[in-house]
Amino acid sequence: MGVRMKFIHLSDVHLGIVPDKNKSWSQDRYQEIYDTFKIVIESAIDQKIDLILIAGDLFHGQPLLKELKEINYLFEKIAPVQVVIIAGNHDYVKDNSFYNSFKWSKNVHFILNDQIECVEIPELNTNIYGMSYHSREIKFPIYDDVIPANRNRINILLGHGGDVNHIIVDENKFIENGFDYSAFGHIHKGYINRAKHFAYSGSLEPTDKNDYGEKGYIIGNIDFKSKKLDLDFVPCAQRQYVTLKINCNNSVTNHALVEKIVDKISEFGSNHIYKVVLTGARHESMEFEVENSLKDFNICEIIDETHIDYDYGKLLTQNDGTIVGQVIQKLQGIDDAAMFYAVNALLRTKR
CATH class of the missing domain: 3.60.21.10 (Metallo-dependent phosphatases)
Known part of the structure; x- marks a missing residue:
């Protein structure tokens, strides 16, 4: 001993x-x-x-x-x-x-x-x-x-x-x-x-x-x-769970988004397992659909926390005299977050 x-x-x-x-x-x-x-x-x-x-x-x-x-x-x-x-x-x-x-x-x-x-x-x-x-x-x-x-x-x-x-x-x-x-x-x-x-x-x-x-x-x-x-x-672990936060803007397309994610994965290592969190803004015409393009990578979850980057000036012109226009006029520059949620909800009901 x-x-x-x-x-x-x-x-x-x-x-x-x-x-x-x-x-x-x-x-x-x-x-x-x-x-x-x-x-x-x-x-x-x-x-x-x-x-x-x-x-x-x-x-x-x-x-x-x-x-x-x-x-x-x-x-x-x-x-x-x-x-x-x-x-x-x-x-x-x-x-x-x-x-x-x-x-x-x-x-x-x-x-x-x-x-x-x-x-x-x-x-x-x-x-x-x-x-x-x-x-x-x-x-x-x-x-x-x-x-x-x-x-x-x-x-x-x-x-x-x-x-x-x-x-x-x-x-x-x-x-x-x-x-x-x-x-x-x-x-x-x-x-x-x-x-x-x-x-x-x-x-x-x-x-x-x-x-x-x-x-x-x-x-x-x-x-x-x-x-x-x-x-x-x-x-000693052979792998880790890694959260990747990917910041988007209104010019990001699905192809561009896939490239961003793949580049990030290459930084950390392809053997790890990833939760991908999308943040920032996206164009109102864009819906992110990237799962199939990333099926060869170890991605356990993709969480979309992006918001639509509305052109409020254009929306105001298009919706003059409507409730959407009224909300924009009332809240623009005063409470941008409330304006976004209100406009987003109203536009979704119109679809």
């Missing part, structure tokens, strides 16, 4: 999920999520890792027996690296769950209990406290009053939660209660509070179109004597 204990903290892998169902890349994402997890686990030997902490939602739902066998094989291959796992709200332990009877490799510690229990790893002078979800929701702040029994050991709290339906988390409490590190899951965006020895690792890979930003895991180490903690975030 060295002077420091080195660990990987990960969570929210969601093995088995098929993101963006019915999109051309959805099955690729299913496999990529598994592949990324496999790469991280297998890296433990080269990185000289002592401990892997998995803070819930390893699976997206109830794991099949064959899935547990495949994952256990990965863990068995990295022995003597120790692995501690809890179930989260997605892969919670049902009465008929295979979690209940599965026989893990000797280096794997699955905390099956729905109440806090302690996993002791004497060879690492480390105790890990945690519990598994047995239902989709837990509204009681179960972690708040957990206090380590042996302060001479490295004490880690392994948790999953952070909202009103999934164990409200007060990160200030855990270091006060005596934990040297609190390793959490459930929130997919990574977050590290070094002062409080607290972190969400975030998900390894993005799992839906609202899952923005870099994804990865935390690598850390704790000094056995001083309990000094070092934490670093390690990006």
